[in-house]
Amino acid sequence: MKTRVAIIGGGAAGLMAAIAAAKNDADVCIYEKLNRVGKKILATGNGRCNYTNINTSVNDYHGKNLRFAEEIINSFNVNSTLDFFEDIGIYPRIEENGKVYPYSLQASSVLDNLRYEANRYKIKEMVESKVKSLRKNKGHFDIITDTGVFIADKVIICTGGRAGSQYGCTGDGYGLAESFGHKIINQFPALVQLKLNADYLKKISGVKFDGAVSCFSDSALIRREEGEILFTDYGISGPPVLQISREAIKYLYNKEMIFISIDMFPDFDKNMLYELLSERFIKLKTKTIEESFNGLINKKLIPVILSLALNEYKEEKCTKLNKKDIYSVVNILKEWKIEITGHNDWQQAQTTAGGVCVDDINPKTLESKKEKGLYFAGEVLDVDGDCGGFNLQWAWSSGYIAGYSASDSI
């Protein structure tokens, strides 16, 4: 008889686990609480699905036990992932910083090809079936859903974390894991926009530019990232902001003051920027101070930056600025410091920090050390990655290993 494998949650990890198990001759059923599988995949990478990163290493991950994560991402690694996806029809397009997208630049092609593969291996999908609890019953598991009770020999929990909760992940996996004695690490949103304490945000909302952001506690630098930055009416967003958010939120939760520092000219040091401005003011001597910045920085930012840097500047000509004034502007352009006061909620977050503690899980198989036949994969575990394709890589690596291991004969 084939091993009956139940996959709880039809997201990235669940689909990969299902395919790996079915390829290895298991009889597989996915239980998905939404009306179709893989909804979150469609939203990834702004609809383009950044499905892995050719530079993946353990340094791109966070969690309490990174040796566990390392073993898994080295086992079903980036090359295995690229091969797997190419075999099912996804030709890779490699973009900046090693990010990999489907050549079609459509997340839907990733989901379509995964579903095609799932159909080819006759994987059953029970949609609109929320798993409420799991019970070990003699040699098998009872899967208790809101549509009935089903039986499986092995169970893989792939319910995701709490991030992107509109796509079905609301932390259900933690209760299921706890019912078998697993320890759960507190969760908080990671890869999320930050709220700032500044009264001028409404005026500059929508402004985008390439720059660098750092987060600081007291004067200690915690993390610095470069990329496209976007001001919003509540604070700040963009890939480098998401990237530093995990560290910033840890400080917020410890009730420590934390600041973001924005560098609008990462390619210039302060003296180079001083020279650039001084020469510019001579060249543009007929213009007012405000007019002289038009063409250098976004127009909406000019009055805000000038009022932060200078006391009075209104209609004065730019040649009126002395050395001290120019350095004062340079300091804001290079180190615009604003207090971070919070973050957006689970709906806007891209991943979950914390989750099922991995100490009680075998890194070779992803089987629970607490309950034989029970496995875990994906974001439900206490492993989260940086922005850049690392979270989906985690879902594929852990999903594949869990699926393959669970399909071994009973």
Ligand SMILES: Cc1cc2nc3c(=O)[nH]c(=O)nc-3n(C[C@H](O)[C@H](O)[C@H](O)COP(=O)(O)OP(=O)(O)OC[C@H]3O[C@@H](n4cnc5c(N)ncnc54)[C@H](O)[C@@H]3O)c2cc1C
């Ligand atoms: C907007 C957005 C963009 C992202 N972009 C990227 C990107 O480009 N690259 C990248 O690497 N990562 C990206 N991520 C992160 C990545 O999508 C996730 O880390 C990854 O999808 C996690 O996979 P998973 O299978 O563990 O969980 P999920 O994909 O969250 O899937 C879990 C599934 O389980 C189902 N489920 C939950 N509870 C139950 C239950 N009780 N019964 C039945 N089913 C249940 C859910 O409905 C869901 O379908 C993005 C995330 C978001 C929100």
